[in-house]
Amino acid sequence: MRKKYDTEEPMTEEKGARRPTPSRKKTTKKAGKKVAKKTGKRITKKTSKKTSPPPQKLEGLPKDVEELDDIPVPVSGHVPELHLSEMHKMTISELQTMARDEGIAEITGLKKQDLIFEILKERAKASGVMYGEGVLEVLPDGFGFLRSPRYSYFPCADDIYVSPSQIRRFGLTTGTVIQGQVRPPKEGERYFALLQVDAINYENPDKIHQKAVFDDLTPLYPDDRLRMETEKDVNETRTIDLISPIGKGQRGLIVAPPRTGKTIILQLIANAIATNHPEVDLMVLLIDERPEEVTDMERNVRGEVISSTFDEPASRHVQVAEMVIEKARRLVEYGRDVVILLDSITRLGRAYNNEAPHSGRILSGGVDAGALQRPKRFFGA
Missing domain, CATH: 2.40.50.140 (Nucleic acid-binding proteins)
Structure with missing residues (x-):
């Protein structure tokens, strides 16, 4: 990095050479030009500096x-x-x-x-x-x-x-x-x-x-099983135990066409966790869903249901998702077990894509390359 005094031209003088003495009038003129030039540079720097607008402050806040x-x-x-x-x-x-x-x-x-x-x-x-x-x-x-x-x-x-x-x-x-x-x-x-x-x-x-910081915790393979079977008449959760068992610390996806019963499966999984594992903090996150589906989930699930319906902006979807994942992180730091059921990660990724600044790198489907980082962070936690 160049120092400040390096930018000025050095005033050198050869050995043995005599410098002509300019008249008083010319010296004043040159000095005046030099000062004006320097001052103009300073004024340009001040005016070209971008000033960000002051943040909006909330009114009526209590005292400290x-x-x-x-x-x-x-x-x-x-x-x-x-x-x-x-x-x-x-x-x-x-x-x-x-x-x-x-x-x-x-x-x-x-x-x-x-x-x-x-x-x-x-x-x-x-x-x-x-x-x-x-x-x-x-x-x-x-x-x-x-x-x-x-x-x-x-x-x-x-x-x-x-x-x-x-x-x-x-x-x-x-x-x-x-x-x-x-x-x-x-x-x-x-x-x-x-x-x-x-x-x-x-x-x-x-x-x-x-407490321990969440980012300092060591990720391990799941070794503690979440038992899904509840009643003898409920075959779906029994099938999950036989074919695809779920453990603590595991992530999974339900991939299925529309109108095939994904929401019903989530309700059965949530009630099975609430029945068989009451020590687990259960959170159901509904993103971009219909209000009647939110009401149905609240009435049929014994757990904390957090929602952001389709009539709310993408910024609201992002804010709700960030609050849920941060709450889960804080509880894990205190040694508690947390399960998040998300419906759906596709709509959450679409909300992040709408809110993320465009980088110019567009993937297939019109998704910005930088917009997938935060959904992956949510899914990876």
Whole structure:
């Protein structure tokens, strides 16, 4: 790399030679030209430098956790405790009845997330202790939010804000399951804030320093079998055990024409894992599916069903898939067994292809060469 002073022309002088002395007027003129030339270069560098637009910041964010430490924790008396995870399981009619009991008058036309938000704000006035749970999504600005699996990690009004200080203190990353005490938003704030971390990935927060990093784990061949057989009338899972057994740490594909029962096979596999292996964390990821198929899967599968339907953009498909794989990685780091059932990897690859920047190298079928890297990373994990 050339140094800065190498770019200037050296002022050399031969030995024994006498330099003519220019007049005062000419010297001033030459110096003026040289200064103007240098200044023009500097101005060109400044104007040609591309400045990226400042990132958009969310408004109404709570204060940092270092300022939250001085806030007294509400003491629960006759007011019962509230858990956000239990409220997410309630129906709209149950939440409306609960809102009327809390004295909230204007509840007509409110969405489920807004109803929960208003109930929590009213309960906070009565000094009720509130607890929240969710999967952390760390944003590029350094802070994060706890997203709810009930809404497939979609940003909602009742998401819980996690400050950058808490993220640095516990070394939190995207996909971490966090449980803790929350506080309502103050004046000028729009989100609930995480006040105290009670559990990380269903374990004590002190164990965060004992976990292993997923990329440092050693991949091995599966040696622990997942038994699929459940009832004597279910022949499909019994056939899987005989012909193509499934083990922990194994990946597999179901290749079949449309309308041949792939979704039914996935439902049978999911229920078999939930019945025979309750210690396994089961997640069913539906990408670009119809809403009625999502409802059918939620009613027939005993597990966590995460979906992104066909009426949502490709960026939403990618965000849901990234949240699911990151959550699975965090649970594996804590020594838990995780099974992901994806329907389908073809639509997920199409979503990654639409979102990836075009490199100019197009494979057969119109797929960009760089778009397959992230689906392969998902499948390889």
